[in-house]
Amino acid sequence: MNVLPQLLLNGVILGALYALISVGFVLVVKGSGVINLAQGELVLLGGYVTAWLLGERGLPAVVAVPAAMLLMAAAGLVVERVVVRPLENQSMLALLMATLALATILQGLVPIIFGSEPRSIPSPFNAAPVSVAGLQVPRVNVWSMGIALAFIALVAVFFATTRYGLAMRAASDHRLAAQSLGIRIRRVNAIAWAIAGAAAAFGGFAWGSVLGVDAGLALVGIFVFPVVILGGIDSLAGVVVGGLVVGIAESLATWYVDPLVGGGFGLVAPLLLLIVVLLVRPYGLFGRHEIGRV
Amino acid sequence: MTALELDHVQASYGSLAPTLRDVSLTVADGEVVAVLGPNGAGKTTMLRAVSGLLAGERGRVTHGDLRFAGRSIRGLDPGMIVRRGIVQVLEGRQVFRHLTVEQNLLAGGHTAGSLRSARAAAREMFELFPALAALRRSKADNLSGGEQQLLAVARALMARPRLLILDEPSLGLAPIRAREIFALVARVNRERGVTILLVEQNARAALALADRAYVLEAGTVVLAGTPAELRADPRVSAAYLGVAGENAYREMDGRPIGESPTYRSPTFR
Ligand SMILES: Nc1ncnc2c1ncn2[C@@H]1O[C@H](COP(=O)(O)OP(=O)(O)OP(=O)(O)O)[C@@H](O)[C@H]1O
Numbered sequence: 001m002n003v004l005p006q007l008l009l010n011g012v013i014l015g016a017l018y019a020l021i022s023v024g025f026v027l028v029v030k031g032s033g034v035i036n037l038a039q040g041e042l043v044l045l046g047g048y049v050t051a052w053l054l055g056e057r058g059l060p061a062v063v064a065v066p067a068a069m070l071l072m073a074a075a076g077l078v079v080e081r082v083v084v085r086p087l088e089n090q091s092m093l094a095l096l097m098a099t100l101a102l103a104t105i106l107q108g109l110v111p112i113i114f115g116s117e118p119r120s121i122p123s124p125f126n127a128a129p130v131s132v133a134g135l136q137v138p139r140v141n142v143w144s145m146g147i148a149l150a151f152i153a154l155v156a157v158f159f160a161t162t163r164y165g166l167a168m169r170a171a172s173d174h175r176l177a178a179q180s181l182g183i184r185i186r187r188v189n190a191i192a193w194a195i196a197g198a199a200a201a202f203g204g205f206a207w208g209s210v211l212g213v214d215a216g217l218a219l220v221g222i223f224v225f226p227v228v229i230l231g232g233i234d235s236l237a238g239v240v241v242g243g244l245v246v247g248i249a250e251s252l253a254t255w256y257v258d259p260l261v262g263g264g265f266g267l268v269a270p271l272l273l274l275i276v277v278l279l280v281r282p283y284g285l286f287g288r289h290e291i292g293r294v
Numbered sequence: 295m296t297a298l299e300l301d302h303v304q305a306s307y308g309s310l311a312p313t314l315r316d317v318s319l320t321v322a323d324g325e326v327v328a329v330l331g332p333n334g335a336g337k338t339t340m341l342r343a344v345s346g347l348l349a350g351e352r353g354r355v356t357h358g359d360l361r362f363a364g365r366s367i368r369g370l371d372p373g374m375i376v377r378r379g380i381v382q383v384l385e386g387r388q389v390f391r392h393l394t395v396e397q398n399l400l401a402g403g404h405t406a407g408s409l410r411s412a413r414a415a416a417r418e419m420f421e422l423f424p425a426l427a428a429l430r431r432s433k434a435d436n437l438s439g440g441e442q443q444l445l446a447v448a449r450a451l452m453a454r455p456r457l458l459i460l461d462e463p464s465l466g467l468a469p470i471r472a473r474e475i476f477a478l479v480a481r482v483n484r485e486r487g488v489t490i491l492l493v494e495q496n497a498r499a500a501l502a503l504a505d506r507a508y509v510l511e512a513g514t515v516v517l518a519g520t521p522a523e524l525r526a527d528p529r530v531s532a533a534y535l536g537v538a539g540e541n542a543y544r545e546m547d548g549r550p551i552g553e554s555p556t557y558r559s560p561t562f563r
Pocket residue numbers: 307313331332333334335336337338339340351385
C-alpha cells in the first residue's frame with residue numbers, strides 16, 4: 001500500500017493547525033511589533049481551559065470550544081493590558097523579554113491552577129474514522145482542520161472588509177501615520193492579542209484531543225517560527241503555506257526517518273528546515289527584506 | 295476666534311535638554327499660518343507636540359499649555375486630538391505603502407465611525423482629486439512623490455480636520471509639483487474653510503500663501519509677523535529668501551537671528 005497520500009493528508013491537517021496558531025503570532029507581530037515567545041504557553045492554557053470546560057464542567061463541545069475561545073480572547077486582552085501596554089514605546093528587546101517572562105509564568109501557573117496530572121479532552125466525535133478519498137482519518141482531525149482553516153478565512157475577511165481590519169493593516173504598515181489619523185494603536189494591539197488568544201484556545205483543543213493536555217503542549221509554540229520564516233509575516237496566505245510545509249515535513253520525516261534514527265526526528269525536521277531556509281534565504285521564502293518593528 | 299494656541303511650550307526627548315525651549319504661537323480660525331526655520335530648529339517637534347505624537351518618540355511636553363478651540367489638548371492621546379479636529383500630514387508624506395490609494399483614504403476616514411461613511415468621504419475625495427481617482431487601485435508605494443503628497447493631504451482631509459497641519463509638504467518635490475501642493479493647500483483653506491498650520495523650508499512659497507508667519511530657531515520663536523513684515527526684514531531675506539545673500543546676513547553682526555540679543559519682532563509680544 002502506498003502510504004504517501006495518507007502522510008500528505010496527515011501533514012496537511014497538522015499544517016492547518018500550525019497555521020492557525022501562527023496567525024495569532026503574526027497578528028501580534030504586525031500589530032504591536034512584539035515577538036510573542038509565549039504563544040505555545042497560550043496554547044497550553046487554552047488546552048487546559050478546554051479540557052476543564054469539556055471534562056469537569058461537562059459542557060457539550062459546541063458550547064465548550066467557543067467558550068474556551070472567548071475566555072482565551074479575554075486572556076489575550078489581559079496580556080496586552082498587563083504585559084505589553086506598560087512597555088509601549090520601549091525597545092523590542094524589552095518586549096521580547098516580557099513575553100519570555102510571561103511564558104515562564106504561565107508554565108508555572110497553569111499546573112498550580114489546573115493540577116499537574118495530564119488531562120485528556122473527551123472527544124466530542126464518535127470514534128469511527130472518516131474516509132476521505134479512500135483514506136481513513138480520525139473524525140476529530142478533519143473537524144480540527146476545517147475549523148482552523150475557517151478561522152483563518154474569517155480573519156482574512158475581517159482584514160478585507162471591516163473598519164478595524166483596515167486600521168490594523170494601516171497601523172502595521174506605518175504606526176505613526178496611523179496614529180496621526182486617529183487610529184488607536186492600543187485598540188489595534190488589543191484586537192490582535194484577542195485573536196491570538198482565541199487561536200491558541202482552538203489549537204489547545206485540537207492538539208489536546210490528540211496528544212492529551214500536559215505541559216508538553218506548550219512545545220507546539222516552537223513550530224510557529226519555521227512556519228513564519230517559511231511563509232513570511234505579510235500575508236495570511238503565506239502563513240497557511242508555511243503551516244502546510246511544516247506539517248507535511250513533520251509527517252514525512254516521522255514516517256520515513258524516525259525508524260532509522262530511533263524516533264523524534266519528525267519534530268526536528270521543521271526546525272532543520274528552518275535552519276536551512278535561513279542559511280539560503282535569510283529573509284524567509286516569501287518575506288520582504290524588512291522584519292523589524294512595524 | 296483663536297483656533298490653536300501654544301502657550302510657552304517646552305518639550306524634550308528622553309532626558310535630553312529641551313528641544314523646544316519656549317514656543318508661543320497662535321493660529322486664528324480660518325487663517326493660514328506658516329512656520330519657517332532652519333534644520334533642527336524644532337519645527338517637527340512642535341507639530342508633534344500639537345498632535346500628541348511625542349510619546350511615541352519618547353518625548354514629552356514639559357512646560358506650558360496647548361489649547362485648541364479654548365480647551366487644553368496637552369497630554370491627550372493622538373486619537374483624541376484627531377477627534378477634536380486637528381489632523382497632521384507628517385513630514386515625508388508617510389503614506390501606507392503596502393495599501394492601495396483607496397485603502398489609504400479609507401484608513402484616513404477611520405474616525406468617521408464606519409467604513410460606509412468613510413467610503414462616502416472617499417468618493418468625495420476622488421471627485422476633488424481626479425488624479426487620485428485614476429490611481430485608486432495602485433499601491434501607494436508605486437506613486438510618484440507628488441502623487442504621494444497629494445494622497446497624504448487627501449488622506450488627512452478624510453478625517454474632516456478643522457485645523458490641518460502640514461510638515462514640509464514640498465520636501466523633495468520638483469518645483470512644479472510643489473506649486474501644485476501649495477495651490478491645493480490654498481484651495482483647502484478657501485473652499486473648505488480649513489485652518490492651516492504649515493511648516494516649510496520653501497519660505498518664498500510659504501509667505502506667499504500665509505496670512506501670518508513665525509520663525510523658529512533653536513527651539514524658540516524669534517520672529518513673527520505678516521508676510522510683508524517678514525519679507526521686509528533683512529535677516530529673513532538673507533537667511534530664508536536668499537535675497538542679497540551673505541552680505542545682508544553679515545551686516546547684522548553675523549549671528550543667526552535667534553542669537554542676536556537685541557532682536558525681537560515688533561509684532562511678537
Ligand atoms: N525622536 C527624537 N529623539 C531625539 N531627538 C530628536 C528626535 N527628533 C528630533 N530630535 C532632535 O530635536 C531637534 C529638532 O528636531 P526637529 O525634527 O523638530 O527639527 P526640524 O525643525 O523639524 O528640522 P528639519 O527642518 O530638518 O525637519 C534636533 O536636534 C533633533 O536631532
